[in-house]
Amino acid sequence: GQNIDQPTEMTATEGAIVQINCTYQTSGFNGLFWYQQHAGEAPTFLSYNVLDGLEEKGRFSSFLSRSKGYSYLLLKELQMKDSASYLCAVMDSNYQLIWGAGTKLIIKP
Amino acid sequence: DTEVTQTPKHLVMGMTNKKSLKCEQHMGHRAMYWYKQKAKKPPELMFVYSYEKLSINESVPSRFSPECPNSSLLNLHLHALQPEDSALYLCASSQAGTGMPYEQYFGPGTRLTVT
Numbered sequence: 001g002q003n004i005d006q007p008t009e010m011t012a013t014e015g016a017i018v019q020i021n022c023t024y025q026t027s028g029f030n031g032l033f034w035y036q037q038h039a040g041e042a043p044t045f046l047s048y049n050v051l052d053g054l055e056e057k058g059r060f061s062s063f064l065s066r067s068k069g070y071s072y073l074l075l076k077e078l079q080m081k082d083s084a085s086y087l088c089a090v091m092d093s094n095y096q097l098i099w100g101a102g103t104k105l106i107i108k109p
Numbered sequence: 110d111t112e113v114t115q116t117p118k119h120l121v122m123g124m125t126n127k128k129s130l131k132c133e134q135h136m137g138h139r140a141m142y143w144y145k146q147k148a149k150k151p152p153e154l155m156f157v158y159s160y161e162k163l164s165i166n167e168s169v170p171s172r173f174s175p176e177c178p179n180s181s182l183l184n185l186h187l188h189a190l191q192p193e194d195s196a197l198y199l200c201a202s203s204q205a206g207t208g209m210p211y212e213q214y215f216g217p218g219t220r221l222t223v224t
Contacts, residue, residue: 031210042199042215043152050210087151091210099151
């Protein structure tokens, strides 16, 4: 079967760094996406990894290890507006997105 | 223009009503998607249109009927819905047809309540 695991909820402090992990087992792999979703709003694209390594984009970085079926999203210099759900999604061999359940990130002052 | 628009924003309908959700994008994307999302759950894929043809139907009940009038528009026709169909309905589009790993751009969604 296809499975994506990520923590249900995490809490971090404003100005700090947080790492949200995602592990996956899918039939084929055509890349891994991270999306941010604020409550009641649509998901917005954050990053895409298809090769091993770290992709940096401002305060957000995403890492992928295909051999371990593992990715993480790193958020630096946390701001209150970063409070949201973070969804990990893998594109399988049929180019379909398989979604994780999302990690709710709570930022405290 | 990197926006996907959806109307209406909110919709309340009875189980005997017929209504339609609309989605529009002007990014030249050739793949468009309908997703259903329940609270605290990830989006569930319902339909995919690639080059204006229905390419994926994820065993969605016939009370949901998609339509793609042209490359910029996507509709979802609703009829005889059940209360459990209440959810956020998201439209998305991507740069190429299915079979390519491009990111999907989502609209703001329609919050549907079936009474």
